[in-house]
Amino acid sequence: MDAETARVLAALAHPARLRIVRQLACLEQSCCKDIVAQLDLAQSTVSQHLKILVKAGLVRYQPSGQNSHYSINPDAFVTFAAFVSDMAILCCPQDRTGRDQASPHPAVHKD
Secondary structure (H helix, E strand, C coil): CHHHHHHHHHHHCCHHHHHHHHHHHCCCCEEHHHHHHHCCCCHHHHHHHHHHHHHCCCEEEEEECCEEEEEECHHHHHHHHHHHHHHHHHHCCHHHHCCCCCCCCCCCCCC
């Protein structure tokens, strides 16, 4: 479990991959050339980033003739969100943060 989570965290730890994920999240699916068109990166670089995201299970890959289609794997993001939530509860209990665990945002304090 920890190895899988580390792979997902590593995959998300690059700004270009975060941009790719955001782009794919807005679409049902996309081919590599359409992703490249939205980024200031070479096609080979985008392909490498996509390969990492696919290997981490965050993105689905489907070959289709001349084009390969990529899409978000929502199940992977649900699992990742649960992991982050569990870690936040474990690492940031109410008595340390001064906020209610049910509230995702810290209280605003004005001086």
